[in-house]
């Protein structure tokens with residue numbers, strides 16, 4: 091069936107667009123084996139240079155920023171066109187690492203909340219493949235209580251700002267050009283009311299950035315220290331002291347991105363090996379347990395969960411779309427995704443047994459990556475807010491349970507008791 095969407099900035103049908111994309115991809119993008127894609131290592135600078143190069147090709151070919159408005163460098167088309175493009179590009183190397191957080195969270199938030207200049211400059215630079223956007227929200231004090239950030243922004247008489255404080259766990263910030271950074275601008279009002287979001291140029295003097303070494307040896311995350319960082323008045327995103335509205339929008343986009351439901355993601359392939367489902371059957375066979383009923387049961391349970399997850403994404407996505415579930419329902423997908431990942435990795439390690447953690451120098455030592463993967467099995471239940479916080483959102487905002495007690499609710503932030511820093 092030919093699907094023509096009248097709200098789009100084109101008369102080209104989705105089918106015609108897909109046909110044109112198919113031909114262009116074949117002529118311009120590097121083909122891959124979708125079962126064995128060349129994964130980009132996010133911790134390496136070359137991966138980002140490669141991604142920018144691929145993004146530039148998409149832009150020059152007229153296939154970048156499909157759902158972003160034309161005035162900001164995109165194509166202004168509906169999600170149906172992006173989905174059709176995603177189906178076509180699955181066999182080609184794509185700049186997948188630019189999707190999150192740069193496009194799906196940061197550019198999407200700037201599109202909703204930014205000034206006209208911020209939209210024209212930052213979104214189009216990202217779409218052209220010139221810039222990468224990152225998120226600077228979490229602080230060493232804790233990330234769950236996002237409204238409790240203590241990085242401070244003080245306004246000078248001329249309207250410019252001075253920033254002091256620290257952020258942490260910033261995904262890929264070392265490769266970023268600008269970061270969305272939440273800071274406290276009024277300490278005399280309750281915590282949600284005294285926040286402002288800023289767009290921070292990451293190479294500015296006054297920022298010290300360090301890589302964080304994770305337990306699996308990866309060094310993708312960064313921490314940033316702001317010592318008298320100066321920002322112009324127009325670095326504010328949204329309104330001064332209304333940063334919570336911007337942050338809430340950002341979290342909304344994050345939940346959609348993590349659940350795989352963002353129209354701003356281009357390409358849906360696995361970004362790295364950790365996103366590929368472990369091959370439980372292959373593992374069982376390699377360890378001589380292919381006929382073991384208990385192992386078959388474990389593998390079957392993990393497979394069933396994966397199938398349910400796929401159905402849940404479709405179901406919740408549709409329900410949010412038709413209004414039968416609130417937008418916060420994306421949290422259901424995010425929680426289920428985290429739990430499914432943990433079950434899959436736990437199952438893989440249970441099947442691999444000691445081969446997953448001990449290098450005996452034999453043919454099974456290839457399974458050691460299962461052990462390394464196990465070390466980061468919980469990233470999905472922390473990134474974008476922890477699973478406990480997701481349960482709070484589901485309880486309070488979807489099921490309508492009473493709100494959790496908070497000792498700081500309604501209390502001016504400078505009177506809230508907290509640890510000395």
Ligand SMILES: Cc1cc2nc3c(=O)[nH]c(=O)nc-3n(C[C@H](O)[C@H](O)[C@H](O)COP(=O)(O)OP(=O)(O)OC[C@H]3O[C@@H](n4cnc5c(N)ncnc54)[C@H](O)[C@@H]3O)c2cc1C
Pocket residue numbers: 191224225226227228229231232233234235258259260261262468469470472473474475476477478479482494
């Ligand atoms: C893969 C990944 C990517 C990330 N990327 C970014 C990024 O790009 N930018 C960024 O700013 N941050 C990022 N983070 C940080 C992330 O947002 C935080 O880890 C998360 O918000 C939790 O904060 P925390 O680690 O400080 O834990 P804390 O907030 O200190 O929480 C500790 C524990 O207490 C529990 N807890 C806290 N409050 C409650 C409550 N009210 N009810 C029940 N339980 C509670 C939490 O669930 C958690 O188990 C990333 C994290 C990961 C793992």
